[in-house]
Amino acid sequence: MATIDIVKEILSENLDIDAETVTPEATFEGLGIDSLDMVELxxxxxxxxxxxxxxPEGLETIEQLCTYIDGLK
Structure with missing residues (x-):
């Protein structure tokens, strides 16, 4: 499964964020993800x-998050 699909699934299941709104360009702020949500994510x-x-520092978008995760694998 692609990293972005995993992130979409987690956000949908755990934070009730519509997976359709989770695009590479989406920002955490735009999705309503606060620091507590980030810890859970x-x-x-x-x-x-x-x-x-x-x-990590400076992650603001879903794409940046996915790139970071992919670098850890």
Missing amino acids: ISEIEDRCEVEFGE
């Missing part, structure tokens, strides 16, 4: 993708 990504996320 990162935790779920670590579990599903079997990666250690660390503490």
Whole structure:
């Protein structure tokens, strides 16, 4: 499964965000994702993708997040 599809699934299941609104260009702010939501998202990504996320800085879009995750695999 592509990383963006995993992110869409997590956001849809855990944060009730419509998967159709999760595009590569979408920003976390635009999707209404706050810092607490990010902690939950990162935790779920670590579990599903079997990666250690660390503490990246400057991630603002879904595309940046997916690129970062892909770099960890």
